[in-house]
Amino acid sequence: xxxxxxxxxxxxxxxxxxxxxxxxxxxxxxxxxxLGSKRWVLRLVVRGRRRDMGLGSVNLVSLEEARDLAxxxxxIAREGGDPFQERNNSKxxxxxxxxxxxxxxxxxxxxxxxxxxxxxxxxxLERHVFPMIGDTAxxxxxSSDILKVLSPIWVEKSDTAKKIRQRLRMVIKWSKAQGYYxxxxxVELAEQALPRIKPSGKHFKSASYQDLPxxxxxxxxxxxxxxxxxxxxxxxxxxxxxxxxLEAHWSEIDLDKRLWVIPAERMKANKLHQVPLTDRMxxxxxxxxxxxxxxxxxxxxxxxxxxxSNNTLRLALQKRLMLDDLTVHGMRSAFKDWAAETTGYxxxxxxxxxxxxxSSKVEAAYRxxxxxxxxxxxxxxxxxxxAGKQNKVISLHPDKERA
Numbered sequence: 001x002x003x004x005x006x007x008x009x010x011x012x013x014x015x016x017x018x019x020x021x022x023x024x025x026x027x028x029x030x031x032x033x034x035l036g037s038k039r040w041v042l043r044l045v046v047r048g049r050r051r052d053m054g055l056g057s058v059n060l061v062s063l064e065e066a067r068d069l070a071x072x073x074x075x076i077a078r079e080g081g082d083p084f085q086e087r088n089n090s091k092x093x094x095x096x097x098x099x100x101x102x103x104x105x106x107x108x109x110x111x112x113x114x115x116x117x118x119x120x121x122x123x124x125l126e127r128h129v130f131p132m133i134g135d136t137a138x139x140x141x142x143s144s145d146i147l148k149v150l151s152p153i154w155v156e157k158s159d160t161a162k163k164i165r166q167r168l169r170m171v172i173k174w175s176k177a178q179g180y181y182x183x184x185x186x187v188e189l190a191e192q193a194l195p196r197i198k199p200s201g202k203h204f205k206s207a208s209y210q211d212l213p214x215x216x217x218x219x220x221x222x223x224x225x226x227x228x229x230x231x232x233x234x235x236x237x238x239x240x241x242x243x244x245x246l247e248a249h250w251s252e253i254d255l256d257k258r259l260w261v262i263p264a265e266r267m268k269a270n271k272l273h274q275v276p277l278t279d280r281m282x283x284x285x286x287x288x289x290x291x292x293x294x295x296x297x298x299x300x301x302x303x304x305x306x307x308x309s310n311n312t313l314r315l316a317l318q319k320r321l322m323l324d325d326l327t328v329h330g331m332r333s334a335f336k337d338w339a340a341e342t343t344g345y346x347x348x349x350x351x352x353x354x355x356x357x358x359s360s361k362v363e364a365a366y367r368x369x370x371x372x373x374x375x376x377x378x379x380x381x382x383x384x385x386x387a388g389k390q391n392k393v394i395s396l397h398p399d400k401e402r403a
Contacts, residue, residue: 010063028070040066044077054179095180098134101125104174111217111388138175146190154194166322207330209338213388224316231299232313234284237383238275239335242328246307249296269357276376278383345378
């Protein structure tokens with residue numbers, strides 16, 4: 001719903017955070033989406049057809065610049081011209097899908113886990129997308145173009161097709177933010193026309209720890225509701241069970257000690273569980289605090305105020321992120337595999353991080369040592385890994401100092 005007709009000010013543009021459309025006058029609007037992103041949109045009638053033109057993010061285009069652009073494009077439309085074509089011409093050349101994809105890859109590669117993954121991301125597009133529609137102007141990409149890419153591999157190479165679908169969606173979202181693409185997401189429209197792949201009857205896969213950095217990156221930039229997005233990332237970083245996260249209360253958080261203390265009655269092993277809070281987990285809690293309700297839940301539903309359901313996280317993972325063959329619980333397995341295969345932390349340390357029951361004799365021995373310090377370091381290493389910070393070398397030597 002549009003805000004009142006008063007013109008916007010630079011201060012209001014900076015401070016407004018509520019989702020909605022805010023009118024500046026003369027068909028120029030500020031859009032604020034569910035993620036808090038803000039962008040300019042100009043509504044025009046071009047040769048008898050109403051169209052919305054993105055003018056860019058407020059981080060790149062100021063209020064005055066947006067007004068200047070709007071005046072210029074309105075004049076072109078009044079004179080019978082095509083502002084969209086004029087904009088493309090002013091940039092020297094039309095931005096193609098391939099150029100947009102290369103730019104998205106360039107921007108995101110530093111956040112991904114390693115060079116191999118980065119190479120796989122772009123090589124999948126080079127193999128399956130660019131030969132078919134790479135030279136198509138990004139502004140002209142349609143759902144039929146997407147179908148042309150996905151249909152031949154949708155059934156026979158479903159895993160590959162799903163990854164390409166995710167990557168094309170990233171390209172379209174970036175293009176929308178840059179003002180290169182208008183209208184509905186053609187990837188989403190194409191998906192509706194693709195055949196539903198019947199479950200194979202096999203068990204769902206555990207997430208591979210190698211894929212976690214990309215999954216978290218996609219999650220952070222997704223259109224999933226804020227509480228769900230925060231809860232799912234917090235679950236991955238904490239390696240805790242779904243219900244432990246969804247029923248977490250602010251009273252369990254000790255920011256001074258950087259600990260989340262889960263009471264015994266909420267733990268499967270019926271023992272109090274301390275979870276070290278990493279820097280990123282604290283950032284998530286700070287954002288969650290901005291939407292805090294009176295019921296004490298950290299991640300309440302914004303619809304009914306109750307704890308989010310397990311199904312909400314499952315749908316976010318399998319439907320919104322399109323990772324159909326993964327489960328939320330599988331994120332814990334990814335953490336365990338990462339700890340076992342790439343670090344020198346003793347098995348008992350990761351077992352206790354997962355809240356698993358271990359023998360009282362072993363637990364007592366670990367508690368006599370500085371176990372919490374070791375676990376804090378392990379969770380910090382895990383957070384770095386998930387964030388794609390791969391420069392840090394994690395020791396693979398036996399745990400003389402970490403055991």
